[in-house]
Amino acid sequence: MRMKPSRNLLLVLCSMLALGFLYYSSGRITLRGWGHKSLYDKQGFLLKLDGILPLELMFKYGNLSEGACKPGFAAAKMTAIYPKFIKLAPMFLDPNYKRFSRIGDYSPPFGIKSQEKIIDILLSATKNYGLGEELDSLSCKTCIIVGNGGILANRSLGQRIDEFDVVIRLNEAPVKGFEKDVGSKTTMRVTYPEGAIQKTERYESESLFVLSAFKALDFKWLRHMVFNQKLRSTDGFWKSVAKHVPREPSDIRILNPYFIQEASFKLIGLPRNNGQMGRGNIPTLGTVAITMALHNCDEVAVAGFGYNMSTPHAPLHYYEKIRMSAIRESWTHNISKEKEFLMKLVKAGVIQDWTNGICGAGC
Incomplete structure (x- = not known):
C-alpha cells in the first residue's frame, strides 16, 4: 500500500x-x-558570418600561389554558410532541361511550365548550350558580374574587369565610351525583351545573348529574334522592346530559370505568391546572375552593385542621369531584403565586391 x-x-x-x-x-x-x-537564420544561412574558412578549406586553398584560380572556392564557401546549397544547375537550358523537376512545376519567371514546346524549338535552332569550347574546358573559371550602378563611374576598374575569364553584363548597359571604368570584354549579356539593347550597332561583336524569361511572351519574342522574323506586335510588354538582335542563333542562350526560383524563394525569402510573379517577389537581374555564377564559377566577383537609398540624388546608373530615388518606385523588387542576402555573401567572402557598394561601411 x-x-x-x-x-x-x-x-x-x-x-x-x-x-x-x-x-x-x-x-x-x-x-x-x-x-x-x-545557429542559422530563417533562410538557412549561418548567423555568424565572419569570412573565416573552415579548416578543410584552409588546407585546400592555403597552398595555392597568390592570384591562382581556386577551384570550387565560391561553392565551398557558399556551402559553409548555407548548408542547403547544392551545385547542380547549369547556366543555360539544354535539351535535357526537363530533368530539373523544380522548373517544370512553375510558370515563368520561376520555371518553364507550359513553355516546353517553344523551348524545344528554340534549343533545336541554337544548337549550343554552354559558354563555348574554350571556356567550358577550363578547370577553374573566374567570373565577374558587372552591375550598372553609378558607383562604377570614375573607378578605373576596366583593366581588372577584363582579366576575368567570364565577364557578365546586364541589360543595355553600354561598354563603348566607358571602357576605362567597366572594361571592354563581354562574355555574355543577360537580359529580357524590355531590357535588351535596341540599337543594333551597340551590340558587342563577340558575346552570348542570354534571355532571362520573366513571362511566356518573352519566349515568343526570342523566337522572332532567333529566326530573324519581323516583330509585328509589342502588345503585352511593359515598355518598348528590341526588334532585332544581331547575333547568330548559335550565340543565343536561355538562362536556366532555376536561378530566379532559388534566389527568390530560398536565398532571399521573397513571397512565393503561388508561383506567380507578384509584388516584391522578383529578384533583380544582378542577383539572378550572381546566383547563376555561384553554381557555375569557381571564383565570383561583382562591381557596380548596391543601391544607397540615403543618397537619393546620386546617379542610379553609370551611363545615364536617372537618380537613385527612381528605384523606390519598383513594384516587383524588394531591394532591402535583396541587400540583406548580398551582404551575407560579401561578409562571408563568398563573393568579392570591388566597388564596395553592397555593404558600404556595414561589412
Missing part, C-alpha cells in the same frame, strides 16, 4: 525535472537538438 504514493511521487518528480530541463535548455544553453536551429 505504501509503494503507490512513492511511485506516484517519483513520477511527478521525474516529470517536473524533465519539464524544468526542457525550459532551462531552451533559454539558457545550446544543445545539439535545439541549438542547431539557432
